[in-house]
Amino acid sequence: MDFIKKALEKIELESLVVYLDNTGYLILFFVFLTLLIYLFFSLLLKLFFKKSNSKLERKQPSLNEIIDSDNLKINDDNDFIDVLAAIEEEMAAVRELYVGGYISKGIYISETDRLYEKAKIFGL
Secondary structure (H helix, E strand, O other), X not given: OHHHHHHHHHOOOHHXXXXXXXXXXXXXXXXXXXXXXXXXXXXXXXXXXXXXXXXXXXXXXXXHHHOOHHHOOOOOHHHHHHHHHHHHHHHHHHHHHHHOOOOOHHHHHHHHHHHHHHHHHOOO
16 A cells, blocks of 8 residues: 555655545445446346257157058158168167177077068168
């Protein structure tokens, strides 16, 4: 505080030395006011601009959804290609599970047979 008083006397502003004792309270008031304004605006922004947490997951249709043996109709080549791609993806997924040790040999064989039967429906 003495340093500030001497600096004010050097630049001939002795009249401000009287107010120097109250500057501590003034600085504390401005810091408190700044924090209040920050909290107010952050609360205001959170209320009006909520983030949407609904991230849309892109779910690929399973083979059972694509192939319904009761309503089996292939209208064009694109449906046929979709079915082939779904069978191929599911076969690759089952193989990865087997190689990774997540499923047993019996489950791998039964899943492979199931996919083979679905492929046989299309004459593959």
